Every structure is written in structure tokens, then in C-alpha cells.
Amino acid sequence: MRDALATVRRFAQEAVERLRRYFIVALQAGLAAGLSWYVANTLLHNPQPLFAPAAAVGTIAAAIGNRVRRTAELLAGVVLGVLVGDLIIAVIGSGPVQTGLVVAVAISVAVIFRGNGAVMVQAGSTAVLLGSVEPAAPDLAVPRTANALVGGGIAVVVALLLLPLNPVRVVHRAAGPTLDLFANQLTAAAQALATGDIERADAALQRLQAAEAERKQTTEIVAAAREVTALSPWRWRRRAQLRRYENASTHLELAFTNSRNMVRRVVALLDAREPVPPDLPAAIETFGQSLRLLHRDFLAGRTPEIARSRALDAVEAVRRARDTDLGFSGNIVASQVFIVVNELLQAAGMSKAEADQVAGV
Incomplete structure (x- = not known):
């Protein structure tokens, strides 16, 4: 009940x-x-x-x-x-x-x-x-x-x-639940990896796959907001603010896709009973935290320095994990962490060159 x-x-x-x-x-x-x-x-x-x-x-x-x-x-x-x-x-x-x-x-x-x-x-x-x-x-x-x-x-x-929509408000409403779901399932996958719970990891993967429709809806909302700020004179002043969301949306879509692949590989890692150094699930959990922080920074209208810092903590954790004896799937998971952190850093305003340098891609 x-x-x-x-x-x-x-x-x-x-x-x-x-x-x-x-x-x-x-x-x-x-x-x-x-x-x-x-x-x-x-x-x-x-x-x-x-x-x-x-x-x-x-x-x-x-x-x-x-x-x-x-x-x-x-x-x-x-x-x-x-x-x-x-x-x-x-x-x-x-x-x-x-x-x-x-x-x-x-x-x-x-x-x-x-x-x-x-x-x-x-x-x-x-x-x-x-x-x-x-x-x-x-x-x-x-x-x-x-x-x-x-x-x-x-x-x-x-x-x-x-009756034009408020572009920033609708993007806030659309992005918030999607990022929360994204981050929550990464936390679930990290905890499953830490405890060896393959069923929980698979459940997180299934939820991420089911969330594809919600991600597409968020992309659609961002496109609608872009059209309004481009063509509606009442919303022109929102252009600069929305441009940051457009850039973030592009990179977060890639981060979502790669994170789903990462969780799929977590399931394979657990199924193969490969070694799991503590820093590997910690890196995934930390990346999920950086996603939540990025959304809060956007809502507050401030530069996402805290989110960037937390993402870099995930990089350090996965580097320590790579120094241990990772298996085949474990190395793929570690590589995916570098990739998703790179996309998040670009979503947070870094250039690709800067993100490649600090994320080690």
C-alpha cells in the first residue's frame, strides 16, 4: 500500500x-x-x-x-x-x-x-x-x-x-525536473555501484531511458523560448539570459546521453564482478551533485563557479580510481565520467579548450 x-x-x-x-x-x-x-x-x-x-x-x-x-x-x-x-x-x-x-x-x-x-x-x-x-x-x-x-x-x-510565453520562466520549469531526475538517477547508480546492487543500477538505467521523452520536451521548450525571444518585441530583453540556457541545453543533452551509457556500463561492470574502487562511485555521485548545483546557479542568475568546482572534484576522484586496477567496464565508466564532466563545464560557460584541459579529455 x-x-x-x-x-x-x-x-x-x-x-x-x-x-x-x-x-x-x-x-x-x-x-x-x-x-x-x-x-x-x-x-x-x-x-x-x-x-x-x-x-x-x-x-x-x-x-x-x-x-x-x-x-x-x-x-x-x-x-x-x-x-x-x-x-x-x-x-x-x-x-x-x-x-x-x-x-x-x-x-x-x-x-x-x-x-x-x-x-x-x-x-x-x-x-x-x-x-x-x-x-x-x-x-x-x-x-x-x-x-x-x-x-x-x-x-x-x-x-x-x-500571449507570448515568459521564456526564462518556462525554461526554468522545464529544466528543473529534468535535471533533478538526471541527478537522482546518477546518485542511485553511484550507490548501487558502491554496494554492488546490480538490480538498483539496472533500475536507474531504466529510469534514465524512460526519461528520454522528458528530455526531448525540455529541448522543445528551449526551442520555443528561443523563437519568442527572437521574434516577440515584448521578450527581446531576455535574449542574453536565454542564450546561456541554449548553450547549456546543448551540452547537457550530450551529458545526458553519455551518462545513460555510463550507467549501462555500470550494470555491465557489476554483472562481470569487476573491482570497484571507492573513488569510482564517488566520482559519479559528485558529478550528480554538480548538476544540481548548476541548476541552482542558473536559477539564482549567478556564474556557476560552485558547480564547476564540484565537477572538478569528480575529475579528481575518477583520476584516483584510474590509478587502481580497473577492469574493462570500469575503465569505460571512468572515461565516461571525464566526458560528462567536460560537457557540464561547457554548459557552465567554459570554452571547449578550457574544459578539455581541466577535464583531461
Whole structure:
């Protein structure tokens, strides 16, 4: 019962954190959908206004960090579907067979012009709409294109001008839980290595692998914040502050990947019953501590000197471990510690040359 309650509590906390992270997206989508419907239906008197709010929601929700590009893809797909659909239907008419042919040709043309999945979806769905209408029905090509323009344009206006996210705040909220999870599993792996608990080490590895989706979400949030600071005049003053997060994000992604590989090798080390000098798990634990300190320094807006110092402590510990009789997997774990510390030092503001020099890479 205690374990079940702990699991429920953890899931509830994760759900609340996800809601805090993406609530601004829900607000943006709702506002963009309402405005798009109003413009398409009331101002433009569009006979098919439903696609305008659908386009707005798709632009905001489907590509959080690339709203402008998403709008361009939306319009490109619609225009392509309209051109191909109108041309073929004018020659062979409409119906189920014609609809299938129109869709196949529209998507093929999108592929020829190197359109991505979004362009192909819009080209295909537009072709379906045009190919399935009755010949006597009103022409939907122009309304469909107008709706795409209205929905995509309003989505961009809402996301960048009317209700732009606070780039630094959302990055804080996204990065915090991810770094905590990252550091906690490194601590678990270090303790497992120190005690020879292969099951605990494997559990830490599984948790790191499962956290890949959360890491990608954090990357997506950073991309959204970058777009806002680049294009929204209300957020330009945040550019310098966010630039530090962008640099850190790139290196922390590499540190995450290499740490996961390191924990995988910890499992192999324990399975092979190789020798474990005390400094090896200490180095992993110390690196996890430096991750936590890096996040605190970022939150406080100060230079991460403390995090750098702790990372260098991890380097010293792993150097002492290398002076002992490490096995095959143990040497790989030690090498991975050097690599992840190097990435953290660069995330903390060091140049690659400086990090290579002090981390021994």
C-alpha cells in the first residue's frame, strides 16, 4: 500500500508539473482558436470556418518551438493540395476513385518538393476535401486557403504578440525536473555501484531511458523560448539570459546521453564482478551533485563557479580510481565520467579548450 501511494503521488506530481509547463500552450491555443473562428466566420463570411481554428490549434500545439515554420508548412501543404486537386478534378471529375488518385498525386508532389510530414498531411487532407465534394457544391479551394492563412497567421500573432510565453520562466520549469531526475538517477547508480546492487543500477538505467521523452520536451521548450525571444518585441530583453540556457541545453543533452551509457556500463561492470574502487562511485555521485548545483546557479542568475568546482572534484576522484586496477567496464565508466564532466563545464560557460584541459579529455 505504501509503494502504491508513493507511485500515485509521484504520478500526480509529474502531472501537475506537466500542466504548469504547458498551460500557456493551452491558453494560446484557446485564444487563437476563438479569434480564428471570429475572423473567418464574422469578418470574412467564410462558408467553411472550421478549418481556421483547427489550423490555429495545429500551428500552436504541433510545433511549440517553430510556429512560423509550421504556418509556412501549413500554407504550403494547402496550396499544393488545392493546385493538384483542382487540376485533376477538372479533368476526371470527383468521386471515391478520383479522391484516392488526387490524394496520392498531391502527397507525391509534396515528396518531390521535399515537403515534410506536415506539408504532406495538409496537401493530402486538402485533396480529400476537394475530391469528395459534389460537382454542384461551392468551390472550397479559396475558403480552405483563406482559413489556413487566417488560422496560421493568428496563431503566430497570439504566440508572439498577444500571449507570448515568459521564456526564462518556462525554461526554468522545464529544466528543473529534468535535471533533478538526471541527478537522482546518477546518485542511485553511484550507490548501487558502491554496494554492488546490480538490480538498483539496472533500475536507474531504466529510469534514465524512460526519461528520454522528458528530455526531448525540455529541448522543445528551449526551442520555443528561443523563437519568442527572437521574434516577440515584448521578450527581446531576455535574449542574453536565454542564450546561456541554449548553450547549456546543448551540452547537457550530450551529458545526458553519455551518462545513460555510463550507467549501462555500470550494470555491465557489476554483472562481470569487476573491482570497484571507492573513488569510482564517488566520482559519479559528485558529478550528480554538480548538476544540481548548476541548476541552482542558473536559477539564482549567478556564474556557476560552485558547480564547476564540484565537477572538478569528480575529475579528481575518477583520476584516483584510474590509478587502481580497473577492469574493462570500469575503465569505460571512468572515461565516461571525464566526458560528462567536460560537457557540464561547457554548459557552465567554459570554452571547449578550457574544459578539455581541466577535464583531461
